[in-house]
Amino acid sequence: MSYALTGLEGKVAVVTGAGRMRSIGRSIAVELARAGCDVVITGSGRSPDAFPADEKQAGWRDIESVAEEIRALGRRALPVVSNVADPDAVAALADTVVREFGRVDFVINNAGAARAGDRVPVVDVDPAAWRKVIDVNLNGSFYMSQVFGRQLIAQGEGGTIINISSVGGKLMAPNTAAYAASKAGLHALTAAMAGEVGRYGIRVNAICPGIVSTSRLDDLSSEQWDAIINTYVPLKRAGAPAEIGSMVVYLCSTQGAWISGQLYSVDGGQVAGR
Template identity: 60%
Template sequence: MTVELTGLDGKVAVVTGAGRMRSIGRAIAVELARAGCDVVITGTGRDPSGYPDDEQAAGWRDIDSVAEEVRALGRRALPVVCDVSDEVAVEDLLARTVDELGRVDVVVNNAAASRGGDRVPVVDLEVEAWDRVLAINLRGTFLMTRAFARHLVVQGEGGSIINISSIGGKLSGAGTAAYSASKAGVQSLTSSTAKELGKHRIRVNAICPGVTETGRLDDQSSETWQAYVAANLPLGRVGTPQEVAYAAVFLASDQAAWVSGQAWNVDGGQLTVR
């Protein structure tokens, strides 16, 4: 017997941080469109001169390229440059979404700070680096959740909020204090809001990806990642953005109607039940 995911046809989904060619956000936006959603795609408005080589070679155009993929699947797409850490920008994003697409049903909080100067021991961590990571990863998720949850409550038809966290929020590795704290915060925010919004039939869940084959791996050599995978992942390989996206689409669907307040590991078995 084949089980088909239902409940997404004609719905409107918002996916933040979805402009990069090799990214979880892009994969989620495309798979939600494939499942029947119209999709709002946000990005930071990156300077094209700073695109990685593969994006430049492909003529990639950030959120506009993802919007074209969504439209090619027969769905409406709305690309919006948005800084999710900015309260006014988030409220403007909500207003544009409702004005142009009429409603909201699914919110995927995927935007995250890029790896940078925060990946150092706590004693060497600059306040500015800490603030940058927390502003995007945690404050941004909070602002998006607050704004869109308010609308979902008034809309009165339930909904699904999916926060992209990380197993880093559970592992809390050395040299990742800001990142790990922000992702642990996302998991706690997920739990609290699931308890608050359940009475409105709004489900809130987190996905915690492990090592995933995105552009965020580019700052380390392939040999470094291969050694890490061999030592830590029982399935013996990195994940793909599509594999994370499949979990997100399921959580947004009717088939996950009784799933809320969870932080699912999608990590090749790295974190196992103890």
């Protein structure tokens, strides 16, 4: 007899930042669809000119390609270009979701700012780079949580919000101040909101991935990443995006129904005990 997660069939999930081919967001969206959810996926509307070489070679079409994968699994998909850092755009996204699907059940705040000059000492960070990271990683998750949280409360049937954070928000390493601050702030948002909306049956958690094999690792050579992994990751490998997706599925399931306010590291043992 197999053991199956339940409470996912026919639910409506929203996943932000899900357009890249080698990404956590894409895997979250696909794993939720595989578990029985209909999925709304957002992306920033990247120009194909900016796609990595492997996306161009594959004929990748950002969120449209992910939507096709979801439909191939027999679930409904709605791709929407949206900017989570714009509160008006987030409100419009929520209106679209409710209009098209009638409800929302799971909200996955995955959209993240690309590395762009922010990985330097605090005394050298360009304030514009700082604002960009905070606007997308923290403010965007706040806008999404506020707008969709109100919708979940109004529906009166519970729901789940999951913030995709990072072990960087726990490690707070030198030269990562903007990123670490955005993720540590996301931990505070997660914990505070969990205490506020629990009475409505709404659960709020954060997942903190470690080193995961995505296009975000392309800024260093594979040899550099191998050295980092061998030094810091006890399991001696990078994570697969689907391993983050499966954790999302569990936290959305009935089997995860008594979990809220937690900051789960999914990192091969890199950050032990916290």
